Amino acid sequence: MLRKLLALALLAAPMSAHADWYEASTGHFVVYSEQKPETLKTFATNLERFDKAVRVRYGLHDDPVGKANRVTVYVIDDTGDVAKLAGMRMVAGLYRPRAGGSLALVPRNAGNGSKTDFSPQAILLHEYTHHLMWTNFSGAAFPGWFVEGFAESLATAVFEKDGSVLFGYPPQYRGWGLMAGNALPMEKMLVADTLKLNDEQTDGLYGRGWLLLHYLTFGKAREGQLPAYIKAINEGKSPKEAATAFGDLRKLDRELEAYKKGRFSAMRIAAAALPIGEVTIRKLGPGEAATMDVRIRSKNGVDAKTAPRVYEAAKKAAAPYPNDPAAQIVFAETAHDVGAYAEAEAAADRALAVDPKAIDAWVYKAKARIGAAMKAHDQSKESWSAIRKAIVSANRIDPDDPEPLILYYQSFVLIDQPPTEVAKKGLNRALELAPEDRELRLNVATLDLREGRKAEARARLVPLAYQPHARGLALLATALIAMIDNGKIDDAIKTLDAKPAEDTEGKTNIVRARPLAATHGRF
DSSP states (O other): OHHHHHHHHHHHSOOOOOOOOEEEEOSSEEEEESSOHHHHHHHHHHHHHHHHHHHHHHTOOOOOOOGGGSEEEEEEEEHHHHHHHHTSTTEEEEEEOOTTTOEEEEEEEOTTSSTTSOOHHHHHHHHHHHHHHHHHSTTSOOOHHHHHHHHHHHHTOEEOTTSOEEEOOOOGGGHHHHHSOOSSOHHHHTTGGGSOOOHHHHHHHHHHHHHHHHHHHHOSTTTTHHHHHHHHHHTTOOHHHHGGGGOOHHHHHHHHHHHTTSOOOOEEEOGGGOOOOOOEEEEOOHHHHHTHHHHHHHHHOOOTTTHHHHHHHHHHHHTTOTTOHHHHHHHHHHHHHTTOHHHHHHHHHHHHHHOTTOHHHHHHHHHHHHHHHHHTTOOOHHHHHHHHHHHHHHHHHOTTOHHHHHHHHHHHHTTTOOOOHHHHHHHHHHHHHOTTOHHHHHHHHHHHHHTTOHHHHHHHHGGGGOOTTOHHHHHHHHHHHHHHHTTOHHHHHHHHHHSOHHHHHOSOEEEEOOOGGGGGOOO
């Protein structure tokens, strides 16, 4: 009886109205959020200022970014929602590096608003720093403590009213872990890539990583040691061997204990050095807005268990909007993921009927046909010519979208046909456009090995050997590098051919929240 009364009460209660969805479009980002337009514009503007400031700080090129290679940021409700999508507890934000679809998931609300708790801004800047590292330093390897310490060092950027940006402030949300003790001494932190860390040690990887990087960057006592250490890592030395660049690690620990109790230096990038392009805001149409929730779930990634639920939700959400290209593309993607290839192609065709230049519709039309052909064991020239025609249609709309380039190469490999020179060049071009995509990097390394380019293949693999959130991938890359160094090229190729696809994805880059024990601590 009580359950019936509760059900009636819920039915009678007015449903809380969702806020409107908006898109902010900039040179480097596409941001989707239910924030007010003016709030979203400020948010996106600061992202562009941050991107520019980092480039000025480190002397990075700012070449124009194609539309397909911008980072898509989805601003969702809170850290609990992020953790659910990540499938991992204590996750406050995440970044998924993908060719033509790198994305970040960040919360609109995080923490309690105090300086000692996470902020949505810090979470996003941390995640975007991972993207900047992959796209600008993709030819080098960096250990886990450096990857996370570097992200934390930029996540605390301060946007001044005069338009300037400050770098160097401490991540006060890591204060409890830093001040409560030393859960990750240097002798462990510098070899953390070879260890399994508990929650407190993982928090130390972020906080202590930031502290060491700040000390080595702003301090004068150990000039030259960090470059020597990174150089040793990239020359193939083990983490333990590379750590000798710092000398006595216990002495370094003592220096850091003293350093963390002092005042921290910061660097200001003047507003005059930070011109940014236009930030445009648009309200999403009804169909696009209605499918946004399921779009986020689909773009985040699905598996055999979650794909059917996402597909059913997308089918229901997109049904009232048969003439909305965005809604139909979402449905096409989810239908493809469950093997409903005819439905996926039909949805793509509905999108193309309204917008013939919808690249994603051409992509999913091609993917649906590939799936259907593979399922039917169809290797006929007619079928695969039609598939490649759809891929070429996407490529002609945007030659700098890496996904059609990858699909074109796969259209040969999937049916055991030798890729053409055009396909090979396209795959290499895709990696130039999306160096952050780890699966793509492995595929190009495989092509290099098959064609006798051992040095090039090794260079592709080195950055993968240090992945703080992809241990399986790091172990695979390390093993492959060892095979190459020992002249066992055939073994390396066999290993790559035999690997399951899911092994290459690994854990995505994430912002780790403090351990549960730390949330009640004090700064």
